[in-house]
Amino acid sequence: MKTNYVLIDYENVHVSSLALLEDPHFQVRLFLGPNNKKLSVDLVLAMHRFGERADYIVLETSGANALDFHLAYYLGLLTAADPTGFFHIISKDTGFDPLVRHLKARKLLAARSASIETMPCFPPAAGVAGDPEASGAVPSTPAPLAVADLIERAVADLIKRKAAKPRTTKTLLSTLHAQCGKQRPIAEVEGVYQALVARGYVKVNGTQVSYALPAV
Numbered sequence: 001m002k003t004n005y006v007l008i009d010y011e012n013v014h015v016s017s018l019a020l021l022e023d024p025h026f027q028v029r030l031f032l033g034p035n036n037k038k039l040s041v042d043l044v045l046a047m048h049r050f051g052e053r054a055d056y057i058v059l060e061t062s063g064a065n066a067l068d069f070h071l072a073y074y075l076g077l078l079t080a081a082d083p084t085g086f087f088h089i090i091s092k093d094t095g096f097d098p099l100v101r102h103l104k105a106r107k108l109l110a111a112r113s114a115s116i117e118t119m120p121c122f123p124p125a126a127g128v129a130g131d132p133e134a135s136g137a138v139p140s141t142p143a144p145l146a147v148a149d150l151i152e153r154a155v156a157d158l159i160k161r162k163a164a165k166p167r168t169t170k171t172l173l174s175t176l177h178a179q180c181g182k183q184r185p186i187a188e189v190e191g192v193y194q195a196l197v198a199r200g201y202v203k204v205n206g207t208q209v210s211y212a213l214p215a216v
Contacts, residue, residue, distance in 0.1 A: 001025040001199070001200035002025065002084060002085060002086055002109075002197060002198060002200055002203070003025055003026075003027060003082060003084075003085045003086070004025055004026050004027070004085065004086045004087075004088060004121065004198055005027050005029070005075075005078050005082075005085050005086070005087050005088065006021060006026060006027065006028045006029070006088045006090060006116070006119075007029045007031065007071055007074065007075055007078075007087070007088065007089050007090065008028065008029065008030050008031060008090040008091075008116075009031055009067060009068070009071060009089065009090060009091035009093060010030055010031055010032050010033070010036050011031070011032075011033040011035075011036060011067050012067075012091045012092050012093050013090055013091055013092060013114065013115060015030075015043065015090065015115075015116060016040045016042060016043055017042055017043065017046070017116075018043065018046040018047070018050070018054075018116070019046075020116050020117065020119075020122060021050075021116065024053070025200075026053065027053045027054070028047070028050060028053065028054040028055070029054075029055055029057055029071075029074060029078075030043075030047065030054070030055070030056050030057070031057045031059075031067050031070060031071050031074075032056060032057070032058045032059065033059050033062060033066070033067050034058075034059055034060065034061060034062045035062065057070060057071075057074060065095075068093065068095065068096070071089065071091075071096075072099060075087060075089070075099075079103065079108055083108060084204070084205075085109070086109040086110070086111075086121070086194070086197060086198050087103065087108065087109065087110040087111075088110070088111055088112075088113060088119055089110070089111070089112040089113070090112075090113055090114075090115065090116060090119075091112060091114070092114045094112075096112045097112055100112050107169075107204070107206060107207065109194060109197055109198075109204070111194060120190075120191040120194040120195055120198070121194065121195050121198035121199070150180050150188070150192045151192055151195050151196065151199075153179060153180070154176055154179055154180070154192055154196065155196070155201060155213060155214065157175075157179050158201075158211065158213055159213050159214075165211055166209065167208060167209060168207050168208060168209065169193075169204060169207055169208075169209055170207070172193065172202070172209050173189060173190070173193055176189050176192055176193055177189045180192060200212055201213050201214070
């Protein structure tokens with residue numbers, strides 16, 4: 001299965017749990033500034049339990065955007081060592097977005113998420129901020145399918161296609177968009193695509209894709 005590298009900007013997001021990253025295809029890099037002297041016990045124990053799959057990167061001195069530059073440097077090392085991986089930046093800092101777009105333009109899989117829970121490989125939790133039902137509001141249109149349902153639908157459709165599956169990333173994204181619904185934002189379709197890759201169902205080699213779909 002494809003390795004997912006999770007780089008956490010702890011100056012920006014104080015993660016307290018790594019429970020969602022227990023599977024062996026996740027690796028964690030926790031970036032700490034000089035003032036990050038207190039970590040939760042659960043976080044420290046999880047990092048220890050992960051063994052070689054987790055590491056701390058501690059800045060010795062502070063400075064404007066110092067942690068961001070360190071994270072970008074280590075991200076470059078990881079992409080060079082494993083260009084087939086999926087690279088996640090956990091930060092609320094939108095300044096990372098141009099870097100993510102640059103990586104995608106070079107056919108690398110990357111995403112910035114404001115938390116581990118909102119990473120594209122995980123279905124959104126019920127009742128999260130921005131969900132109309134969370135505040136008791138009644139949506140004017142039927143609630144959209146959850147990402148998990150879209151993934152299940154996409155996998156079922158790809159299995160049915162047998163030898164007629166899309167063979168390029170462009171064609172696959174177009175197929176997923178049609179399967180998920182043309183009215184659905186392309187960002188959500190890309191989220192389904194990224195989840196298929198993260199789960200190992202889709203394997204990317206340049207612009208070509210192959211499949212390792214579950215048996216029916």
